[in-house]
């Protein structure tokens with residue numbers, strides 16, 4: 001089985017650019033990824049592309065071929081939709097294709113245009129990742145869903161809003177040197193605690209922003225990379241996917257993420273590593289509580305202890321296992337369909353040593369990405385390692 | 389929202405409004421809510437309507453301050469997941485000050501209409 005190499009990465013700045021079309025955003029990200037890889041567009045055999053709310057935000061379905069055009073690629077193209085895990089699922093499909101010998105060169109990407117919808121429109125669009133009949137029609141929003149999980153976590157394991165605030169503070173701090181991040185300003189615990197409530201106990205600073213942005217990767221087989229003498233030292237060595245019931249009310253656990261656990265177990269086994277081997281990770285922190293649930297599901301923290309990880313310094317930039325050195329969804333931004341792809345791009349740069357925060361993980365060889373859809377009814381995890 | 393009914397779901401709201409709420413039960417005794425044709429637990433396809441227990445208990449809740457446009461005039465409101473035994477249900481907690489809502493609260497199910505668009509909403513009232 002061939003290693004799957006990340007030959008090039010590209011990201012737009014994440015942020016508030018309501019006038020920019022999805023195709024324009026993805027064109028920019030893909031140009032950067034091709035330039036970074038040195039791979040000619042003509043060699044791309046397929047485009048795998050993640051997007052969630054294109055029908056609502058741009059009145060645009062069938063985005064695969066549109067985005068292949070935007071990237072200047074003449075190849076079959078498919079869109080992957082799995083809510084906020086759409087981008088990660090596109091990456092997973094690329095890994096499978098290279099491994100089974102179907103393809104040697106793939107353009108993998110994701111984009112979301114969100115800010116043009118406004119806060120109400122974006123809140124409504126995000127809500128369709130939940131069960132429409134039994135959750136959305138009861139007035140549940142996405143922040144509301146994570147608030148239900150946060151409250152359930154506090155009830156079961158303890159902890160309070162102030163613990164969550166440390167996660168927001170950490171991720172904002174990490175975003176400061178990241179020029180692609182949406183929020184590059186430090187905040188403190190008091191800012192988080194005093195911010196307006198969105199859905200109690202979660203406030204404005206517990207929530208990721210509404211973002212526009214795109215991410216792209218040029219993925220190749222090991223043999224293609226070696227044959228073409230590419231500078232591609234990072235490989236995706238493990239991939240896993242997990243699932244859970246759609247609605248919170250039908251779940252066994254309200255304060256755990258079994259889908260992320262099974263995705264993580266599969267990815268660890270696939271890469272033949274354990275959680276102890278993971279030097280750092282990018283996890284899906286759409287809300288502060290989401291980072292806690294992710295760390296515990298991935299065995300990076302014990303169950304019930306993830307709440308204190310940021311407060312106690314285990315997950316800060318100079319901690320045992322830094323989490324979300326990019327700034328995470330919380331501060332870097334969360335253009336939904338781009339997020340899973342951007343996590344792989346950030347981890348690749350961090351491992352290569354060309355990221356603004358690479359100095360914090362100078363000796364790192366193994367890292368992980370975790371991308372979740374909905375209230376983690378879908379989860380996809382990848383292990384990345386330095387192999388060359 | 390279109391005028392077309394959602395079979396199963398709207399029927400369930402009708403039943404709740406007329407005081408006969410139900411859940412679906414498979415031969416093994418697993419509960420679920422309509423529209424459902426296959427038991428989530430065991431895959432059985434012969435599901436029967438059974439009376440929903442009169443009382444549930446709030447398992448978790450949140451006060452939503454930033455709603456979707458469909459609930460713009462309703463906010464702030466309490467959304468909760470209530471455990472009725474064979475099934476859990478998501479709804480809005482009404483008939484109580486928001487500050488008084490707490491986990492463990494015993495509730496009965498009801499139907500209210502959204503202040504924003506008049507659509508029916510599953511609700512819980514303290515019992």
Ligand SMILES: [Zn+2]
Pocket residue numbers: 414415416417418427428429430431432
């Ligand atoms: Zn059953």
